[in-house]
Amino acid sequence: MTHSDAPARRDGEGDIPDGSESTEATVEDLIEELETLEDVVDDTEERRRVRGAMRTARDLATPKPSVFGTVVRGFDRGDIAEAFLGSVLFGVPMLVEGGTTEIGAYLGANPAFLVGTALVTVLLVVGIVYVADFQDVRVHRPFLGIVPRRLVGVLGVAAFTAVVGLTAWGQIDWADPTVALGSTVVAGLPMAVGAALGDLLPG
CATH class of the missing domain: 1.10.287 (Helix Hairpins)
Incomplete structure (x- = not known):
């Protein structure tokens, strides 16, 4: 042809x-x-x-840009372990520093500052996980349809580490719950930051 x-x-x-x-x-x-x-x-x-x-x-x-180029979904045991490690690394100074209970006593006597500190902690975690773009984090099967599992997991790990660490090392006495709660919130702030970073940075 x-x-x-x-x-x-x-x-x-x-x-x-x-x-x-x-x-x-x-x-x-x-x-x-x-x-x-x-x-x-x-x-x-x-x-x-x-x-x-x-x-x-x-x-x-329009996929989100991210520093490490990894798409992150869900929150499993591996994420819990990474968040716990980051929480401990950032939180050890708070467990041995006497100033933690002093600030906790102050916050316990000033509920507005106590609530404000807790809100700042939540906002920091939201900023690190969902705004800073360390990873491309997708919300997967949120609780009640709106609450991200990763946010709950990171904050939960930080709160658990703060409560157990401060109690086990004799920094707080739950006979005085106001001071204990304030101290937990104070220690929980850097622990939550560490948990968020520990969860995301390893990829």
Whole structure:
């Protein structure tokens, strides 16, 4: 068969598509379709599901950058071990420093500062885990549909380490729960930071 006998190729036929462009176009088309579907759906529950699918599609279209390039999901025993190690490394000075109970007594006498310190601890962990982009952390099967398991796990490990460490080393006496609680919150702040970093940095 000569060149002139070869069947004419239609525009675009046989071209190898650019994978990234094709994927991006597909996701954008999906988002547009979901937006259209959202406008015509009457049921509240169905509209909520459509919006959830739209959020997932946008996440796929614009992946989060991260320092280590790892996508992190869930919170398993390995994560607990890493968080505990980080919590201990950051928390040992708080377990041996007498100032911990002094500040704990002050916070116990000032509930507003006690609550404020606890909130700062939560915000620091949220910032490290979900904002600082050490890793691409995805929320997987959150408690009650909104509370991330990793956030609960990191804070829980830090609180457990603080309570057990301060009690076992005789820094707090639960006969005076106000001072004990204040001391736990004080020690829990650096422990929570250490737990968050220990969980994420190893990758």
